[in-house]
Amino acid sequence: MLHPSLGKILLSCLERDLERIQFLDGFRGAAVPVLWNFMYQSDDHLPYSLPSISVQSAIPLYISPSVPLPFPLGHGTTTLGFVFQGGVIAAADSRSSCAGLVACPESQKIIPVHSHLVSTTSGTSADCALWKRILARELRLYQLRNRRRLSTGGAAKLLSHMLHPFKGTELSMDAGTQSKGTDGKKTGSVSETGPRLYYVCSDGLRLQGELFSVGSGSPYAYSILDGNIHWGLSVDEAVSVAREAVYRATHRDAYSGNNVDLYHVTAKGWRRRKREDLKEEYYREKERERKRVEERRREIENKKQTK
């Protein structure tokens, strides 16, 4: 149980954070004031639980009209995640596009939320970055209040409920949260062990699964993953399949490209592989093919000579 004075100190720190976040959000006119009402409840005597999102007033709340999007936004990216015996693999490309312009060729689409939870993003970068920070903060608060980490399912549920008031506004976000569950430190409740993968979308959809791919490059990645993923993969095989899938998607999709980021989440936490430029992969493949064609030609010539 948190000491009341400590609780107040925490709250004041958060207030400062919130002001900063409100400033960032002001440009889109999102309904930040609505959501954060619950944070200011000063009933310290009640045991803290997960923050409730229920709105208390009966009068219609201030929801500022959302700024219309300047052009129809597609989720121009390729991100994927899958579960196997060695944990969870998350892979994504690194191209941020703005209609036809590549705004940033080195953006981070996989954001670690805490030591065992990693989240991929797709949709508008601003929305994704903001909501991931908010989610990270909420999970940390939960951990401090309840002395255990929130399960992946709980984190996904929290995210989808936080996005619910914005349903119908033009918020655009898809996320895949994944973690390898921890065990032990619980106080008798059902412990969740093993790797988990959830897909959360700004419509409010939340699905648990073992293989997901999100974004405009996802169909190209799906077909490769479908054929090669199974539970018994080794870590190296899983990493190479994920890289291949992202590479193929970036090869065919205009809005995906540049580099591939890979995160591998295990019971010990997440580990990030060095970022790989896909241009190298393309040249390596061309080189391989050239060598194969040469070898073939040599074989045919040898056969002709021996005959």
Add this chain to the structure above:
Amino acid sequence: MALLDVSGFSSFSGFGKHRQAQLVDRPNHYSFGAKSQEFAVPVGVDPSTFLKSCNCEDGVSIDMNHGTTTLAFKFRHGVIVAVDSRASAGSYIASKEANKVIEINPYLLGTMSGSAADCQYWERLLAKECRLYKLRNKQRISVSAASKLLSNMMLGYRGMGLSMGSMICGWDKKGPGLYYVDDNGTRLSGRMFSTGCGNSYAYGVVDSGYNEDMTVEEAYELGRRGIAHATHRDAYSGGVVNLYHMKEDGWIKVCKEDVSELIHRYRKGMF
């Protein structure tokens, strides 16, 4: 002449002037377009304005999606053509064993995706033109010329709502040939194409397994895999895989395998 003016007869002005749609009565349709170039348009309704009204957001919206998956690729030993066999009308599966490859002649194949009626009609018309070419010129039509005939037919009716994405595959004097022809009039020559709404899934698989000098068996397997994975993820593709191999002396039909069995074979060991 005075008599012409008095009777009100206006002769066909021909090119350069504003073309008029004339209601011509003719004994049969066999000679349509034979002497002079003609286009037939339905009476009364102007197709392009009708379709524009159907595509706007408020009101009826008719989505012309190419609901299928077909793929074809060239390799050292010829051209592999693989298609699925599902014909859908909205969310209803009209046929699970539709034939989406038209065998124009023993050395030319055409695939169909888009509106089944359009594809079947225009490709049969193409088959007729190819046959006429052979009879008139005593030699086979080249793949390039055949695809050009088809694309010109499409261009004649451009904007009037045709929906067709087809690949013309064959083997002629220049070797194996593969052309993609579209209802917009696009005509592209290439090494590998895939059409239909399941095409992106097929592209991923075939891209990763393709190399120029595959063996014939490997190429068959790649074609089958491409269609199988596409039908697994795409709702509008399914049924069986029809696989053709275009060789120097003509095409052969390799196999006709059910997609669900293929997918079970590939995903053995999945959880």
